[in-house]
Amino acid sequence: MSVDNEEKDQHLLNIWQAMTLIGDVRERSDEIEPSELEAVLSEAESLLVAAVSGTRRARVIPFPGTTRPKLSSPLRSWETTAPVTSKTPDADQPPRLLDLNAGGGEAKSGAPVTRLGADARPASATISEVGARPPQRLSIVVLPFDDLSRDPGQKFLADGITEDLTTNLSMFSEMLVISRNTAFTYRDKPFDTRQIVRELGVRYVVEGSVRRSGRRVRVNAHLIDAEDDAHLWAERFDRRLSDLFELQDEFATAIAGAIEPELLKCERNRTARPPPEREDAYEFYQRGLWHFYRYIKEDSVEAQALFRRALALDAQYPQPIAQLAIALCNAAYLGWVDDASLNYVEAYELARRAVSLDARYPAAHFALGLVCMWTHRPDLAVSSFQEAINLNPSYAPAHVLLGQMHLYRGHPEEAIALVEKGIRLSPKDPRLFIWLPALSGAHYQLRHYAEAIEAGLRSWLLNRNWPAGLRYVVAGLAQVGRIAEAKTALEELKLLNPNMAFVEGNLRRLYNDSAAIDQILDGLRAAGLD
Secondary structure, X not given: OOOOHHHHHXXXXXXXXXXXXXXXXXXXXXXXXXXXXXXXXXXXXHHHHHHHHXXXXXXXXXXXXOOOOOOOOOOOOOEEOOOOOOEOOOOOOOOOOOOOOOOOOEOOOOOOOEEOOOOOOOOOOOOOOOOOXXXXXXXXXXXXXXXXXXXXXXXXXXXXXXXXXXXHHHOOOOOEEOOHHHHHHHOOOXXXXXXXXXXXXXXXXXXXXXXXXXXXXXXXXXXXXXXXXXXXXXXXXXXXXXXXXXXXXXXXXXHHHHHHHHHHHHHHHHHHOOOOOOOOHHHHHHHHHHHXXXXXXXXXXXXXXXXXXXXXXXXXXXXXHHHHHHHHHHHHHOOOOOOHHHHHHHHHHHHHHHHHHOOOOHHHHHHHHHHHHHOOOHHHHHHHHHHHHHHOOOOHHHHHHHHHHHHHOOOHHHHHHHHHHHHHXXXXXXXXXXXXXXXXXXXXXXXXXXXXXXXXXXXXXXXXXXXXXXHHHHHHHHXXXXXXXXXXXXXXXXXXXXXXXXXXHHHHHHOOOHHHHHHHHHHHHHHOOO
C-alpha cells in the first residue's frame, strides 16, 4: 500500500501521541484518578489502532509535555505583533489586568509576544478543546531564552540561565514550575501563549533573550499572562562578563527575585475580583493577601478573617498560617490593636506551626523571624531569616530583615549591604515602603542624615500609612538644623505615632544599643515630639 508523506506524518503523529499519553500516566501514577486513567488509556489505544489501520484522526487529546515529532511537511509562516500593555488600575478596585511596575504608568515595552499567523500550523499536536487542561493557579513555565549572539557556540549561556531560573523559581513553594525538559521542547518553535496554556496548564510564561558582545552580556526577560497574552513585566539586565558561572547565577537570581512579587500580586488581584462561588482555602488565602497588602487597619482585619477562613477549611495549610502570623505581628507594632501582647503570642505560635508543617517553606521561616524580631528573640530572628535565604536565595524580604537585625545590633554597614541586596532582587516590590526605613535607619545611625532623610521620605511617599521611614525623616531634619521642615513632617508623624512613649516602646523592642535609641529620640525631641 502506497503511503504519501501527509498520511505518514499522521501515522507517526498518532504513535507519538499514544506514547506521550502513556508516559504521562506513568509519571503521574500516584495522583491520577481512575476515571482519568481509563480515559487516557482508551485514547492511547484508539491512537495506536488508527496508526495501524491507517485511519485519519480528527482530534487528539494532549497532556503536558506533548510535542509534535519532526514531520516531512514544512511549517507555514508565522508572525509577531507588538506586546500588549495596560495601565495600572485604581488601587481601590481589584483590577482585571494590571501593569505591575510600581508607580503606575505604561507597562515597560519589551520583545513582542509571538503569535501564530491565521493559517499557521502549531508547533505541537492539534489540541482538542475537550481534552485541554485548565490552567493551574500559580503555575509558570520558563521557555528557553533565545541566544542573539552572532556566535552560535554561545547558546550554552542562554540555556544555563533558563535552567538556573527554572530552578530558582521552583524554590518558591507557592508556584508550580514546569520542568526544564518539558520547557525545552518549545525551543526554536513558533508558539502562541494560549497554546501553552492549553498544553501545559500554566497561567504564566517567562521568555527572554541573551546577547553577548565581547565582555558585555545583556539579558532581556519578560513575564507574560498566558491566558490574556499580555505582558505583565519586562526588564533588561546588563553585566560585564567575569566568572561565567557567577554571572549565570546572578542573572537567574535577579530575574527570579523580580518575578516572584509580580506573580503574587497578579494572583492576589485575580482572586480578589469576584467573590468565590464555592468555599476554597486557596481563594480565601489569596483574597486575604489582597487586603493584607493594602496596609490599612480595616483591610488588616479583613485579611486576618480571610486567612482564618482558609484555615477553617484546611488547618494544615502553611501559607495562610504564616501570613496570619505576619498580619497579627504588623497589627501589634502598628498600634492597630488594644492589647499587642495577645497578638504577639498568637503570631509566635502560628509562625512556629507554619515551620513545623513545612520546614522548606521560606515564608514560614520569614514569619518566625519577623515575630522573633519584635518579641526580644534576636538570635532566633537572625537564624530564621538566614534559613529563609538558604532555602531561596532570591527571597528578597529575608535579605532586608536580616539587614534590619544587623542595624538593631549596631552594624549599620552590614545592614545597608543586605537591604540594598534585597531591594536589588525585587526593585518594584509592593513592600518597598517597608524596606526603605531599614536603609534610612542604617544611614541615620552612621549620621548620614541626608541619605536617611531621602530613604525615609521615599518610604513615606510610597505609603503614608507606614510611619517608620517618617520617623527618620523628622529626626534627620532636626539633626541637620532644618527645624521648620522637621516640625511640618512631625505633624504627619503624630497622626500615626501620637507620642514619644509609643515610638520609644517600639524602638526598645528592636534595638539592642541604647545609644542608637537615644540618637533617634534626641532628633524627635528636637523636632518637638513629646
